[in-house]
Structures are given as structure tokens and as C-alpha cells.
Amino acid sequence: MLFLYVLILNIISLVNSFLLQYETSCNSSQFMDLENLIGSFHRYAPDNGQLIVRDMGLTTGQQKLLKLYQNIEIVSSTYQRKENIPIINVKNEFFFVNNTLFNHYNHGKYNYIDSIRKQFYLAIVIPFIQNQFNNLIHQLNFKQIYSPCRNQLNSIDLILYHNEKIFSLLDNQTHQINYQNNCFKNIRIFAADLSKAENQYPIGSAVMWKKLFIDEQFSNISLRYYGYTHFFLMEPDTRPIRSYWVDAIVEQIINGRDRESYIATQWWMIGSIYRGFESIGQRFLHINGNALYHLSSSFIQFLECVRYEYRFNSKKSVGYDLDLFLYLLKNINKGKTFWHKFQFSDFIQNCWHSGCNETNEEFLYDNPNTYLIHGNKIQQKSSKSLFKNFDMIIILIICVLFLLVIVKPYKYVYWKSFHKRNFLLRIIF
Numbered sequence: 001m002l003f004l005y006v007l008i009l010n011i012i013s014l015v016n017s018f019l020l021q022y023e024t025s026c027n028s029s030q031f032m033d034l035e036n037l038i039g040s041f042h043r044y045a046p047d048n049g050q051l052i053v054r055d056m057g058l059t060t061g062q063q064k065l066l067k068l069y070q071n072i073e074i075v076s077s078t079y080q081r082k083e084n085i086p087i088i089n090v091k092n093e094f095f096f097v098n099n100t101l102f103n104h105y106n107h108g109k110y111n112y113i114d115s116i117r118k119q120f121y122l123a124i125v126i127p128f129i130q131n132q133f134n135n136l137i138h139q140l141n142f143k144q145i146y147s148p149c150r151n152q153l154n155s156i157d158l159i160l161y162h163n164e165k166i167f168s169l170l171d172n173q174t175h176q177i178n179y180q181n182n183c184f185k186n187i188r189i190f191a192a193d194l195s196k197a198e199n200q201y202p203i204g205s206a207v208m209w210k211k212l213f214i215d216e217q218f219s220n221i222s223l224r225y226y227g228y229t230h231f232f233l234m235e236p237d238t239r240p241i242r243s244y245w246v247d248a249i250v251e252q253i254i255n256g257r258d259r260e261s262y263i264a265t266q267w268w269m270i271g272s273i274y275r276g277f278e279s280i281g282q283r284f285l286h287i288n289g290n291a292l293y294h295l296s297s298s299f300i301q302f303l304e305c306v307r308y309e310y311r312f313n314s315k316k317s318v319g320y321d322l323d324l325f326l327y328l329l330k331n332i333n334k335g336k337t338f339w340h341k342f343q344f345s346d347f348i349q350n351c352w353h354s355g356c357n358e359t360n361e362e363f364l365y366d367n368p369n370t371y372l373i374h375g376n377k378i379q380q381k382s383s384k385s386l387f388k389n390f391d392m393i394i395i396l397i398i399c400v401l402f403l404l405v406i407v408k409p410y411k412y413v414y415w416k417s418f419h420k421r422n423f424l425l426r427i428i429f
């Protein structure tokens with residue numbers, strides 16, 4: 001028995017000797033540096049490596065995010081440091097040379113943020129205004145036709161996001177919806193509280209979109225405040241055409257891996273090019289705003305650069321999604337560096353201002369990976385509906401023939417009387 005006990009202690013000691021540990025400290029203003037450090041640690045350190053983060057004033061949202069990151073332990077500012085664990089400056093980053101792990105100053109470059117391995121926390125966000133409220137209800141009722149998911153997950157929330165203030169009429173109406181679905185852990189209601197100048201199209205939709213990315217210290221509807229790592233924007237004119245559409249969104253994140261896995265998301269935005277029939281030139285290559293987003297701080301930093309050049313209230317802006325495309329197209333070096341972060345997918349198809357296909361059965365058959373459509377409503381045609389349409393055509397033909405039979409004699413009499421009247425006029429004059 002004693003031998004077994006000693007053996008267990010030796011095994012534990014051996015395991016601990018392989019565990020690579022570092023400690024750093026961070027406050028809220030240094031969080032981007034911390035994320036870069038964590039990303040480099042995940043990139044180069046062994047999977048069993050651990051980074052201890054001393055909390056020197058992190059925000060609630062930052063703490064929530066750290067709990068989703070692999071092998072990260074948060075300790076208080078009064079935590080007693082262990083002498084055998086080396087300290088690394090939060091503004092440093094790891095790198096690998098000749099099979100040896102080194103670290104150096106990051107020089108304000110955040111190249112490793114998207115290398116963070118984390119468990120996903122997804123928000124499905126539905127933005128809407130008052131005159132879209134009925135569309136919202138209709139959209140939510142699609143669950144009766146197309147179930148969003150197979151099994152419930154504790155990492156997916158639904159957010160109903162309107163443009164008005166808290167306690168406004170629209171806010172009260174939204175709270176009265178009382179929508180429930182087992183596919184979502186939480187159902188939240190966000191109020192954008194747009195100003196009079198902002199509350200118009202297309203500025204309003206752009207501002208609402210931007211507020212989801214804003215740092216939590218400046219916005220109470222920041223998605224990162226709640227610990228979300230990804231979100232899918234689903235306007236009221238975006239509709240499912242298949243069941244398990246939430247599962248299809250999740251698959252874009254996990255890419256075949258287990259849903260509880262720690263996964264590095266290297267992209268920033270996944271969505272559809274323009275799949276409709278309108279002629280919009282090279283702009284058909286932009287990804288529509290109804291898309292899946294990675295709430296990476298490096299992406300948020302990139303968005304600030306875009307917003308500086310394409311301000312929403314300027315004539316230069318043509319919509320927040322098109323602005324991204326035009327910015328990359330204009331700034332060639334930025335395009336070379338970041339275009340791979342924007343990826344096309346057909347889990348959703350953008351059919352803005354046109355239909356995707358008139359025959360739904362054909363569309364479903366030809367697009368087995370498409371679960372959502374933006375910009376039009378596709379209704380399935382059953383054999384019964386086809387027979388009904390055929391019956392209506394027959395009835396219409398019968399009615400036309402009947403009218404012709406009735407009208408023809410009157411037409412002859414009218415023409416004959418007109419001819420006589422014309423003849424009399426000739427005699428008189």
C-alpha cells in the first residue's frame with residue numbers, strides 16, 4: 001500500500017514537471033496585450049501549458065472571456081506568487097526558435113490574438129425597428145416549421161435588438177413576446193437608444209451594428225461584455241429554409257470538431273456574396289451584413305480603421321458591409337493582409353432585392369448546404385398547391401370563355417347600330 005502511495009506521488013510530480021507555467025498581471029486597458037500573449041502561448045507552448053493571470057482591474061466581460069480561453073487561470077491581485085513560476089510581462093509575446101520557447105516585446109503588433117483557443121459562446125442577434133415588429137414575430141414563428149437545433153446547447157443565446165430606448169413602447173412590446181425555445185440558453189432584449197440623427201436608414205442599421213462591437217466600458221450592449229465570442233446577425237428578412245439552421249451556424253465555428261472543444265477562430269466574418277439577379281457590378285463580391293462574426297479584438301481594431309475612412313454619416317459610406325469590401329479594395333496592403341479573414345459560405349445566401357429561385361424544390365435540391373435566405377421569402381410548393389393552381393387556371397379559362405359568349409352578341413348589335421347611325425349622318429350632311 002505504501003509502495004502504491006509513493007508511486008502515485010512520483011507520477012504527480014512527473015506530470016507537474018512537464019507542466020509549463022507562467023504568470024502575468026493585467027488591468028482592463030492592457031487586455032489586448034494579454035490576448036496577444038495568450039494567443040502566442042497557445043500557438044507555441046505545449047497543450048498542457050498554463051498561464052496564470054493576476055487580475056489588476058479587469059472588467060466583467062474580460063473575466064468572462066478569460067474563463068473560455070484554454071489553460072488560463074485568473075487569480076486575484078492579492079494572490080501569493082509561487083517562486084518556481086516565472087513572470088512574463090503582459091506586453092510580451094512568445095515565439096519559437098530552434099525548438100526553444102522565447103518571449104519578447106510585442107511592439108504594439110497583435111499578431112496572435114486569433115490564435116487563442118477558446119470555447120465558443122454564440123449570440124443570434126435580430127435587429128429590428130417598429131415597422132419590422134410583425135416581421136420579427138413571423139420570423140420567430142418559423143420555429144414551428146424549421147426547428148433551429150437538434151439538441152440544446154448552453155453556449156447559444158438569442159438577442160432581440162431594437163433601435164429605441166429602454167421602456168419605450170417598442171421595448172415593452174418586445175418584452176411581451178415571451179418567446180421561448182430550448183435551443184437558446186438565454187433570450188435577451190437590447191435597446192440601441194439611437195439619437196434622432198441616427199434613427200434613419202441606412203445610418204441606423206450601421207450604428208446598431210457597430211454598437212455590438214464597441215468596448216464594454218463605453219456601451220452597455222457590447223457583446224463582449226456578456227462573454228460572447230461570436231455572433232450571427234439575422235435581420236427580420238432573413239429566414240430559415242431548413243431545420244437545424246442554428247446547428248449549421250455553429251458548424252462554421254467548430255468545423256467538425258466537438259462543440260466543447262477549445263478552437264482557434266482565424267477568420268473575422270463568414271457569409272454570402274450576392275446570389276440574387278440584380279446587376280450590382282463587382283460589389284456582388286462583398287459579404288452581406290447578415291453573417292457570422294468573430295468578436296476578435298483584432299477585428300474590432302480593424303473596424304475602427306474602416307470607420308475612420310468610411311464614416312456612417314458621410315456620403316462616402318454605402319452601408320457597413322459594403323464599406324468593408326471597398327476599404328479592402330482601396331487599401332491594397334490592408335487587402336493583402338486581411339482579405340483572408342473574410343470568408344464566403346453558402347450556409348446563408350444573400351438574395352437582396354430579388355428571389356433566389358422561383359421553384360423551391362429545385363433550390364433546396366441544388367443547395368443542400370444552405371439553411372438561411374436573406375432578402376426574400378421562399379415557400380415550399382406541395383403537390384396539393386400545384387393542383388390548386390391548376391384548378392384555378394381551368395376556372396379562369398372557363399370564366400373568360402363565358403364572358404366571350406355573352407359579350408359577342410352585344411358587340412354585334414352595338415357595331416350594327418353604330419354603322420346605321422354613321423350612314424344617316426352621311427345622308428344629312
